[in-house]
Amino acid sequence: MSTASPRSTDRRSARTNVQKAALIVGVVFLLVGILGFVPGxxxxxxxxxxxxxxxxxxxxxxxxxxxxxxxxxLLFGVAGILMARTVSGARGYLIWGGVIYLVLWIYGLLIGHESMANFVPFNSADNWLHLVLGVVMVALGLLLTRNRRTDAA
Structure with missing residues (x-):
């Protein structure tokens, strides 16, 4: 017979799949942001x-x-880590973050890479990565929360 109370259970095991996905995506973005500042x-x-x-x-x-x-x-990564704390936050981060990346993909296709509009900047590799990220993030947000109430804290 277990004497552990529900409060003493590990909070990480209580995370839903959508929360885990948002946390992983957030950590990856955070690492990418850090690695962008590492020579080599x-x-x-x-x-x-x-x-x-x-x-x-x-x-x-x-x-x-x-x-x-x-x-x-870096900011997108921190947002993902923070929003992964709730199911609705994780879902929103994945879906709306994915939509943002799909908009960035379209923006990157429409602007000239040598123009002033390319202020972030993007190249062709960035554009196609944005497409993949957008599709994957939206899919994760939708598929991992289907048939679930998302208003749980």
């Missing part, structure tokens, strides 16, 4: 600009980054 992981580190398409820095040698881009990843 980010090539051409000395060419990093605050913002704009002139930034020559590439995360993993592929994804164009700037200080602003990295800060956005």
């Amino acid at each position: 992981i980010t090539s051409n580190f000395g060419e990093m600009q605050f913002a704009g398409h002139e930034s020559g820095s590439l995360l993993l040698g592929v994804f164009q980054v700037s200080i602003l881009h990295n800060v956005v990843h």
Whole structure:
């Protein structure tokens, strides 16, 4: 017979799948934001600009980054970690965060990569990653909460 009270159970085991997914996505964004500031992981580190398409820095040698881009990843990561505390927050983070990434994908396709409108900056690799992130995040938010009430705290 167990003497453990419900209060003494590990809170991590009480997380739903949507909360776990939002937490993982948030942690990944946080790590990406940090790695964007690490020379070696980010090539051409000395060419990093605050913002704009002139930034020559590439995360993993592929994804164009700037200080602003990295800060956005850090903030998006912190938001995911905080919002993963509730089912409705986790669901909202995944769905609306995914929508934001789909809008960024469309924006990246429509703007010229050498134009002033490319202020974050984005390159083709970023654009297609935004599509994948958007679809996956929206899918996780919807699929992991189907047939569930999402107004639980």
